[in-house]
Amino acid sequence: MTTRQDAQALDARDPLAALRAQFTLPEGVIYLDGNSLGVMPSAAPARMAAAVQDEWGTGLIRSWNTAHWIDLPQRIGDKIGRLIGAAPGQTLAGDSTSVNLFKVLSAAITIVKAGGDAQRRMIVSERSNFPTDLYIAESLARQHGFVLKLVEPEEIAAQFDATLAVLMLTHVNYRTGRMHDMAALTRAAHDCGALALWDLAHSAGAVPVDLNGADADFAVGCGYKYLNGGPGAPAFLWANPRNLARMERDDLWQPLAGWFGHAAPFEFTPHYRPASGIARFACGTPPVLGLTALETGVDTVLAAEPLGGMAALRRKSLALTCHFITLVEKHCAGHGLSVITPRTEGERGSQVNLARGEGEGSEGSAAGAAYAIVQALIARGVIGDFRAPDVLRFGFTPLYTSFVDVWDAVEHLRQVLESGEWKQARFNQKAAVT
C-alpha cells in the first residue's frame, strides 16, 4: 500500500467493508480513537428514544418486566461473552470497570486467603497498566495486607513463585498497544498456585479472546471502547465457574453485596445470601439507559459473526495497524516519532502508539510536542489521542476504519510535521478520557 489508490483497492475487496454502514460517522472526521470512545451505532438514537419515551415514559415501573429491564445485565453479558470466549451465564454487564475490578480482585484475594498460605500475598501487575486498575489494586492490597508489585513487561516472567497471589494484567496495554499471551501467562500463574485476572478494556471487540480456553480466573472490561456502548457505558465482568463454585462452597462473598446480587432480591429479607452463578457479582439497580445504549454497540460487533467474527475482525485490524506503521515510517521519518507498539503481530492489539522522543527532528519538550501534534491533527479532523507524558495513540477499529482512512491519516500527520503547524497548538487540555 504505497498510494491512496492502493488503499482504495484494499477497501474495495475488504470483506468487512459493509459493517461500516452500521455507524454514523461525523462528516470530515477520520476517527482513530475508538479505543477511547467508540463511534455511535446508527441504531442508537432510535433505540434510546424508544427506551426513554416508550419504556420509561409510557411503561414506567411496569417496564422492569414488560421491557425486560430486569434481564439486561445478563442478556448483554451473554452477548459480550460471545466475543471473549465465555459461555452463557458467565458474564455480567453493569457498573464501571473500576467497580467491577474491585469486585473480582476482592474475590481473588478472598480465594487466596481462604487457601491458607500466608506467604502468598503478592499482586503483580505492570507499571504501565492503566492507572485505575493499579489504584484499585493498591487500595485492596492496603486493605488486605497484600503487596502490589509493579514490574516492566519483560520482568513478568520472573514473578512466578510461591509469593504470587494474583497476576493482574491488562491484556492489551493502553499506552503501548502491546498484547500479552493470556493463555501462557495464565498457565504460568496457575503452575505456581496463583490466580490470573485480566482486564479486557482494549481487547473486547478488538482482538480474539478466549477466557475459557485460557482458563483465566477473572476478567473485567470496558463498554465504551471497541464495544461502542456510548460515553461512560456500563462495563462487564466475568468469572471462571470454578471460582464461582469455590465461593459458593466456602461462603466467600464479593464485598459489593448489593440487592441485585442476592439469591432472592424481591423477598426483601434482611440478611444477604449470594445468588448462585455470576449474579453474585451484581450489586445495585442496573443502569437501564446505559445498558440499552451498550447493547446497540455490542450488536455492531456481533454483526461480524456471519462474516467470520472476531477472527475476521482481527485479520483486518492487523492489516490496518501494519499499514499504518509502514506508512508512518515511510512518510513521517525524521521528526522524532518512534513506533512503540510491537511489530510482531501476536504481540499487538488494535492500536498503534507513537512516542515523541527527544531525538532527531524533535523540538520543544517531548510531552508538549506530542500533545501539540495530536491537537494539530484534531484540528484537521484526524482524531487520535495523547497520553502523558509523550505518547500519540491511534486506535483502529476494523468495524468502521477503512484503509483510505489510514492513508489519509498518515498524510495529515506528514503535513502537520512538515509544515510545523503543530507548533501553534497550545497546551489547554482539560481532560483526555481513555
Next chain:
Amino acid sequence: MTTRQDAQALDARDPLAALRAQFTLPEGVIYLDGNSLGVMPSAAPARMAAAVQDEWGTGLIRSWNTAHWIDLPQRIGDKIGRLIGAAPGQTLAGDSTSVNLFKVLSAAITIVKAGGDAQRRMIVSERSNFPTDLYIAESLARQHGFVLKLVEPEEIAAQFDATLAVLMLTHVNYRTGRMHDMAALTRAAHDCGALALWDLAHSAGAVPVDLNGADADFAVGCGYKYLNGGPGAPAFLWANPRNLARMERDDLWQPLAGWFGHAAPFEFTPHYRPASGIARFACGTPPVLGLTALETGVDTVLAAEPLGGMAALRRKSLALTCHFITLVEKHCAGHGLSVITPRTEGERGSQVNLARGEGEGSEGSAAGAAYAIVQALIARGVIGDFRAPDVLRFGFTPLYTSFVDVWDAVEHLRQVLESGEWKQARFNQKAAVT
C-alpha cells in the same frame, strides 16, 4: 375533601399545579409509584437525543470537554445538594446507591477505626431498612470485624452507648413511609461518639432535608425515585467536610479508589493520591448518558424553587397523603387493610403504605391478597406497588400528583375491594424494583 368536586377545587387552587406540565404522563394512568420510578420529564427525550446524536455521535471523544461531560458528577451533585441542605462541592452523582453506600460506610468505619477505640464496633440499623443497605453493611461488618445490629424503630433510642460506631438509617422507611428525626438522631449519635449515616432514597426531592443543619456525617440517595432521573439512574453521595478533612489529614481512603477520584487523573501516575474534597469519592468513568437523564429529572424538582421549593412541595405532599389516608379509611373500611404509615405529619414521608392483615374482611393469605389487590389496581391504570410480604405502597409526588388523582385512586381501590375482582389476579410477578 369528601367529593370529587372537593378534590377538583383543591387542584384549582394548588400553587404547584403548573409543575405537572413538566412531565409526560401516560394516558389513563394514575401513577402512585414515583417512589419507585419517577415519571419522565417532558424535556428528557430531546435532551437524550442531543446527548446521543450530537454529543456522542458528532462530538465523540471531544465532548468530554466541549459538552462538559467531565463536569457532570459534580454539577449534578451540586444541583441535588440544593435539595438536601448541602453546600456546593459536597455532593457527587454517579454509581448506584449500593456502591455509594459501600464507599461512605467504609469511610465511616475507617474513621471510627482510626479513633482507636476497639470497643466501638457496632453498626446499628433498622431491621426493615431497605435490604441492599443491610446487605452492604453486613458485608462491611464481616470484613472489618464490626457487628451489624438490626433493631425496631422504637429500639433505636436504646442504642446510643460506647459501642455504637455508626448509626445507619434510611430517613424515610421504604416499607412503612415512616420518617426519622434526622437532626435529633444525629445529635444522639454524636453525643455518644458515633457517626450518623443517612440514606435519602425516599427523601431527596420528596421531603425537606438539611444535611448540614443536622450535621450528618455521610449520606447517599437514589436518582430514579423522586428525582425522576430515569430507570437505574445514577445515585449520589454526600460527605460532611469535617469527615473529608479528617480523611485528608490522616490519609484515610475510601476503598473504591478509581481514577476519577485521583488528585490528577490525567497524569496517569501509577500510585493513588486521593483528590481533595468530595471528588475523592469518585471511582470509574462517569455514566454520561445516565447522568444526562438524571439532570433533566433533578431540574424538574429545582423548578419548584421559585414557588417555595421543598417547603412548598412538602406542604402539598402532606395534604396529598393526609387526604389519601382519610379517604381510604372512609371508603375502603371493612376489607382488612390498615394504614401503617404514621399519621403524625413530622413522622411521615411522601408515601402511604397499607398492610393487608388477616382480620376483618380479609380472605386468602395476606401476601397473596396484597399482591392481587395491587395487580387489580394496575389493571385499572392505578399504579402503586407491592412489597413482600403484605404491603401495598403508594407514593405521592407533589410535582405531578393531583388531588383528583388521589380521589380517583381511592375510588378504584374501593371498587376493586367491593367487587372482589382482585381475587382473579394471579401471582405472576417477576420483579418489583424499588
